[in-house]
Amino acid sequence: MTLLFLEPSTRTSSSFAAAMQRLGGAVNHFTPATSSTVKGESLEDTVRCLQSYSDVLVVRHPEAGAAARVAATVDLANTESSQMLQPLDMLHRVDSDKQGDCASSQRALPHGQCVVMNAGDGAGEHPTQALVDVFTMLCEITDRKQPRLLPLWRFERLSGFTVTLLGDMKFGRTTHSLAQALGTVAGANSKDGDKEPALTVVYVAPSELAMPTDIITAAAAAATAGADAKANTKTKTNAKCDAVAASSPNGVTVSGLCQRIADISALTSAPKKGVPCLLAQTDVLYVTRVQKERFPSEDAWQQYQQSVSTTAASSSASAVAASQAAASSSSGYCITPELLKQGEAKPTLRVLHPLPRVDEVPPALEATEPLRAAYMRQMRWGLYLRMALIAEALGATDEIEALYARAMGQAE
Ligand code: ASP
Numbered sequence: 001m002t003l004l005f006l007e008p009s010t011r012t013s014s015s016f017a018a019a020m021q022r023l024g025g026a027v028n029h030f031t032p033a034t035s036s037t038v039k040g041e042s043l044e045d046t047v048r049c050l051q052s053y054s055d056v057l058v059v060r061h062p063e064a065g066a067a068a069r070v071a072a073t074v075d076l077a078n079t080e081s082s083q084m085l086q087p088l089d090m091l092h093r094v095d096s097d098k099q100g101d102c103a104s105s106q107r108a109l110p111h112g113q114c115v116v117m118n119a120g121d122g123a124g125e126h127p128t129q130a131l132v133d134v135f136t137m138l139c140e141i142t143d144r145k146q147p148r149l150l151p152l153w154r155f156e157r158l159s160g161f162t163v164t165l166l167g168d169m170k171f172g173r174t175t176h177s178l179a180q181a182l183g184t185v186a187g188a189n190s191k192d193g194d195k196e197p198a199l200t201v202v203y204v205a206p207s208e209l210a211m212p213t214d215i216i217t218a219a220a221a222a223a224t225a226g227a228d229a230k231a232n233t234k235t236k237t238n239a240k241c242d243a244v245a246a247s248s249p250n251g252v253t254v255s256g257l258c259q260r261i262a263d264i265s266a267l268t269s270a271p272k273k274g275v276p277c278l279l280a281q282t283d284v285l286y287v288t289r290v291q292k293e294r295f296p297s298e299d300a301w302q303q304y305q306q307s308v309s310t311t312a313a314s315s316s317a318s319a320v321a322a323s324q325a326a327a328s329s330s331s332g333y334c335i336t337p338e339l340l341k342q343g344e345a346k347p348t349l350r351v352l353h354p355l356p357r358v359d360e361v362p363p364a365l366e367a368t369e370p371l372r373a374a375y376m377r378q379m380r381w382g383l384y385l386r387m388a389l390i391a392e393a394l395g396a397t398d399e400i401e402a403l404y405a406r407a408m409g410q411a412e
Pocket of ligand 1: 354
């Protein structure tokens with residue numbers, strides 16, 4: 001596996017590397033500063049080079065759409081490789097068989113072929129993080145009406161849940177991928193004639209950093225595809241999702257997925273008498289940091305800072321905990337233990353965060369609420385998820401399951 005990271009990373013790069021090593025593979029850490037990138041080599045040429053020596057190419061890049069460019073380059077190279085290089089690749093295969101390299105001799109992905117994984121492309125997407133996020137939700141569910149007895153991989157475990165996404169949804173690529181992944185989960189869980197949505201997703205962002213309309217539409221389309229909806233639903237989906245973008249208090253439900261937009265103050269203030277506030281309704285609170293590095297200029301960032309401090313200072317008294325916490329944070333929102341208390345958060349609430357954090361989830365949260373602070377465990381779930389993903393991509397799942405069964409047998 002080659003890690004082609006052209007933007008900083010701690011968790012994604014380390015977990016991909018650890019996952020590959022645990023599966024018995026090797027990892028090449030590409031270092032841009034000492035590579036031909038500094039001589040002006042194009043991304044495409046760098047990729048043609050690295051794919052020649054890799055089965056998996058994990059790419060992170062500052063531009064949205066870069067991962068698709070890498071995939072297109074690798075697709076071409078794979079085709080060429082299968083037409084021209086097969087005899088030599090076969091020799092390599094015989095060689096590795098002799099050395100007992102079972103992981104490479106039994107896998108389904110032919111030698112000389114490479115798969116690409118998007119580890120974050122600018123403000124675009126971060127799909128493997130979304131898989132980690134959904135997997136974390138599945139792993140973290142303890143009680144509630146869905147029994148523990150349901151197998152881990154069953155999306156029904158999330159049926160009827162409210163997932164609140166909080167933070168920078170304009171630039172936050174993890175929220176873009178997660179919204180669509182949750183659409184798929186909702187679609188898979190939706191049943192004809194259901195009165196309640198299979199999943200409610202609430203987008204809570206500072207007004208400057210709202211969820212883009214095309215992501216809201218894409219999430220609804222994912223739900224519709226998942227629910228295998230009837231013809232012509234797509235047009236309706238788009239129209240309805242534009243309405244969500246214009247903000248609708250009860251949200252709009254398409255194929256089991258209810259999407260809502262709410263203000264930060266709604267976290268702790270009840271919209272109507274007798275209706276619990278958003279925090280009290282939430283099962284999973286997914287917090288993200290403001291992506292300072294994606295603001296077009298330092299001035300734009302300063303303006304944002306100014307506007308959040310003014311908004312926090314003028315918030316209504318009913319949202320006092322939210323505004324107090326926000327006033328002391330640079331993001332404009334902060335999930336403190338006091339805020340969870342004031343918002344009457346469910347004991348089963350899980351707070352997730354793709355990390356890194358700035359000050360939107362303070363260390364005091366995991367210190368006083370270790371169970372709710374699932375973001376600390378989310379990193380480990382990410383290791384297992386990425387192991388599964390690599391094994392699946394290389395077609396090595398059966399072999400790994402057999403090895404696991406053997407190891408379990410020996411352990412008994
Ligand atoms: N680590 C995540 C990403 O690369 C989240 C973040 O940076 O805020 O997108």
